[in-house]
Amino acid sequence: MILLPEDVQVVVQGITGRQGSLHTKLMLEYGTNIVAGVTPGRKGQKVHGVPVFDSISEAKEEIGEVNASIIFVPAPFAPDAVYEAVDNGIKLVVVVTEHIPVKDTAKFVRYSRSKGVTVIGPNTPGIIAPMRRVKIGIMPASSFSPGTIGIVSRSGTLTYEISESIIREGYGTSTTLGIGGDPITGLNFVDVLKEFEKDDETEAVILVGEIGGNAEEEAAEYIARGYSKPVVAYIAGRMAPPGRRMGHAGAIIMGSAGTVEAKERALEKANVPVAKKPSEVVRLLKEVLRR
């Protein structure tokens, strides 16, 4: 298990919204310890049995410490929610919210990192550790099973697809983490690879990338310098034309930079086998685990 505290106590920011309420229910069903919710002006309500407060500091006064937050607050107000979490001493913040302006993200990510806070996202499905029955995110529980494979990804549904494909072959995941589909994210591939390296429960890593930026190339460089665990990869967006954004704000080829080919080359140079299609990932995984 990576990045999660041993004894997770989660506050849900934006708990009374449609998404916040739905996923609070699903996270509780999975086994996540959600201790409080926050929506300004909704103090005293309960959402699926979870008490709602006007602020995190009020929640802390009533129920004691919280050590992780998940944010479902709409984009214009999401940065404020991050600052509130950080200023209340929370060290792990998962920002599910999509469509946050990059300028705002640049600020709250820099602020959080300067305070030693880990931000997952924005625009992330979150983090799930099946062995511990902890899910701080929106991924469907049925796509994940306990095991020894770490998955780090820039997308959501594609990650579920790949996780399901390895489950069918008898594997499972230690931790799965979506870094988020935006141009600026709290964690990059390298940050997460470092965590998996330290994690005794993780035997091998699947890296699911996509076009745009250079996070995959940086990961390749990092792995090439000596990484103790086998890594396999899949990169989406081979057919994407340059200059067009493919769904995710960060998925865009600029000129000749950020293409699948460039990322594949970099990863293969680092001895990371790259699957041509999602269904090939499990075959490559078997191969690297046999080595």
Next chain:
Amino acid sequence: MRLLEYKSKGILRQYGIPTPKGEVAFSPEEAVEITERLGGKSVLKVQIPAGRRGKVGGIKLVGSPQEAGSIAKHLLSTTFYGFKPECLLVEEPVDVMEEYYLGAIVDRSSRSLTFISSSKGGMNVEEMAKEYPESVLKVSIDPFIGMQPYQSRMLAKNMNESTDIWKTLTKIVLSLWKVADDYDSFMLEINPLAVCEGGRVLALDARIEIDDNALFRHPELGGGEEGLAYVELDGNVGTMANGAGLAMATMDLVYLLGGKPANFCDVGGGASAEAVFKALKRITSNSRVKSVVINTLCGITNGIEVAKGIKRFLEEGCTVPIVVRLAGNGAEEGSKILEETGVIHYSEPEEAVKEAIRLAGA
């Protein structure tokens, strides 16, 4: 949202960055009049949201107002990179002595806006970085304190060291930062930024891209596109999936299994039947589309909604064959609905893609 050149230059001028004299022409007659006002000669530039226009004949130097008229007529009726120009920018011709590059882009590693300058302008930034890496200076800007004057001096001096030009360039660099900050832009370029005869420093081409997610702070720029993430390609197999990553993977699968994808389309997480219906309408409005593959792995999305959307679309008399991969949440109930419609459906994505390729006759 990528602003057209003339809109980008309008913003630059408001921030004190000089551009060549010019006006926008929506008709050949206007191109003639503007060329007359500019002294009889002009440069006609098609206004499309794409670069490298010169390579495909989208930029023309004309020697007289009559010539401006006939060439404008041709340019306004031609398609460049799939775009029909809505207008032309008609500018004074200038004699360029030197060309530089000045731009900014979001850098993932430093998690901030990074400014780039180079003494070699006029080519695209990747070419420049490859051919003249030593000419490139990158400076990351702290999002809280913004660009500091010393940073603008460094970026400017990297373009030209001679004192008077350096000073002018420093002002331009700082102004461009203000544009980026005020307009929520994470992709800006002045390329080339040129020293012209007489020592004038001018932004000859400009590109400003506004963060779509920040458009709510800039109502004056008009709304962005609709919510659906759709990009057209030149193949004949339409594609749709829930989630951007899966949608890209689906488009790639069509190609890897021997077909040609007609589009990228992410219907989004938690899509309603209405959203699926609308996405199908959009995909099949492309006349090249001979079949459509829908690849859905439902988590937050409900398979029943997907199936209902498809059913509604088929009931409206669609003639393009549709192949569906439906798995995950609500797939069983969804499959029952699909069976009523007779549409082909699979639980494995590759089978669905292969069938769609076969139906497209590729």
